[in-house]
Amino acid sequence: MVSAYAELEHLMRGRLGRECLYVPSCRFGLYLALRHWCAPGGRVLMSPVNDDVIFFVVLAAGLRPVQAPLNARDGSIDTAAVPESVWQGLSAVLTTNLYGNPDPAPSLRAHCDRLGIPLLEDAAHAVGSESGDRPVGAHGDAAVFSLSKHTGAKTGGFLAFADPALRTELAAARDELLHPARLSAELAYLVRPYAEATVRGLRLVRAARATMRLLGMEERAEIRMPLRPGELRQAVTAAPGLAPFHSWVRVDMHDYRLAPGRGRIRRTTRLLDRLDTTLAAHRAGTATLLDSPWGAPGPGPVQPLFRVPLLVADRDAAIAALGGRRITTGYLYDPPLDDYAAAFTEPSPAPEAARWFARHALPVDPRRAEEVIEVLRASGAEPATPQGPDGG
Structure with missing residues (x-):
């Protein structure tokens, strides 16, 4: 399996210019990074508009999340609004690069250097995005990438790091945390694309979701998963460790720490090899959506966003209108983590x-840009505009 990992790592190393270690998921890679670079009991600055799974990974590493102020136009960290009292005492800064919009990595890097703490980049949404004329993931001490997003592999990721001398140590820590590959999981992974295509082709998506809810297999009835504070307090006392947090960290990806089989690796390699074509489609759709009445273009070149966060006055109505055209809306992170x-x-x-x-x-797939704009115009969706520095 080392040779199969090596091919994937070679592809990503050439793209990023850094040492890359294959991991079974971005969340697994982030846990590995936090355990290596941060001592338990430390405080980590992070975005409050983020997947709750990432929040639980930070807790699982034995760390205290500290929520950062954000830019209301794109959800990036607003470094100027972080008080000096918050900077002091941090153990690390964790970026999000939400939907592919880069956090201000050069500024965050400068603060981390001043404080002598690591900068860790969550680049799950940001393969192909750039910040300060460098790829997202090339600024921090370490960065984690997902192969579930732009590539559509729905498995796998990378831990990239600045110091190649750490590879042996990090690979050993990864292998110690991995669960062995299971034939049943590999077969389910390999047939999943065909099953999903059949469900979509027969227009059975709603029926499939209803069945999952009936069987207790739907883990998110709302945007955020159930917190279960009593159980979570017990898990926090047992941190660091993935086992006490397994029921939270596994949500939406039960194979997050499973060693991959050969079929999974081969399929992932094929998809990663096509990434440039995918990124071009995302960049073109992003440009179209940012030019719409609901777009919020930022400075610099157009990025190949994984999802484009349109700003809509009545988001629920917009989601319903898009659903009528079988355009699903995911990756919502409301309410903020604090x-x-x-x-x-x-x-x-x-x-x-x-x-x-x-x-x-309203995060939408840029590859369906024209359809999204058509639906929003027909539904009369009004754009939302942040008012003042806080977007109030």
């Missing part, structure tokens, strides 16, 4: 911009 899990995190010193963005951001 509202969702207040007892388990330090709150943002300026939370309103994050709340505004989480309430109005």
Whole structure:
């Protein structure tokens, strides 16, 4: 299996210019990075508009999340709004690069260097995005990437790091955490694309989801998974460790720490080899959507966003209108983490911009840009505009 890993790692190393270690999922890679670069008990600055799984990974590493103020237009970390009292005492900074919009990595790198702490980049949404004329993932001490997003592999990822001398140590730590490959899981992974295509072709998506809910297999009835604070407090006392947090960290990806079989690796390699074509389609659709009334273009070149966060006044109505055309909307992160899990995190010193963005951001697939614009225009969807520095 080493040779199969090596081919994937070679492809990503050539793209990023850094040492890359294959991991079974981005969340697994992030846990590995946090355990290596941060001592338990430390405080980690992160975005409050993020997947709750990432929040639980930070807790699983024995760390205290600290929520950062955000830019209300794109959900990036607003470094200027972080008070010096928050910077002091941090153990690390974790970027999100939400939907592929880069966090201000050069500025965050400067703060981390000043404080002597690591910068860790979550680049799950940001393969192909750039910040400061460098790829996202090339600024931090380490970065984690997902192969579930742009490539559509729905498995796998990378831990990239600046110091190649760490490879042996990190690979050993990865292998110790991995669960052995299972034939049943490999067969289910290999037939999944065909089963999903059949469900879509027969227009049975709603029926399939209803069946999953009936069988208790639907893990998210709402945008955020159930917090279960009593159980979570017990898990926090047992940190660091993945086992106490398994029921939270596994949500949406039960194979997140499973060693891959050969079929899974071969399929992932084929998809990664086509990434440039995929990124071109994402970049073209992103440009179209950002030029629409609901777009919020930022400075610099257009990025190949994984999802484009349109800003819509009535998001629920827009989601319903898109659903009528079989355009699903996912990757919503509302409410912000400090509202969702207040007892388990330090709150943002300026939370309103994050709340505004989480309430109005409508993340859509840029490859369906023309359809999305047509539906929003026909439905009369009104754009939302942040008011003032906090987007209130």
